[in-house]
Amino acid sequence: MSEEFNVGDRVRWNSRTGAVTGEVTEVHTADFEFMGRRRVCSEDDPQYKVRSDATALHAVHRADALRRLG
Incomplete structure (x- = not known):
């Protein structure tokens, strides 16, 4: 099972850059x-909106794409 994250958690993910x-x-x-795209998720398979430190832009990822920092 993937790790669960909470609002405020510091994370890392990979992007094209x-x-x-x-x-x-x-x-x-x-x-x-x-x-403009429908994101399908559930209690058992949540998706996380994350804000980049470098650009302040948002992205959405599943738990398996994120790694907790610290």
Whole structure:
């Protein structure tokens, strides 16, 4: 089972430009729309909205794409 994250957790993920660090800003457990695309998630398979430290832009990832910092 993947690790679970909470709002405020510091995380790292990979992007096209390399490793990115940031913070979890939202935890989604029901389907939602992000940047014009429907994101499918559930209590058992949440998705996490994260904010990049470098750009302050947001992205959405599943738990298996994130690594806890610290």
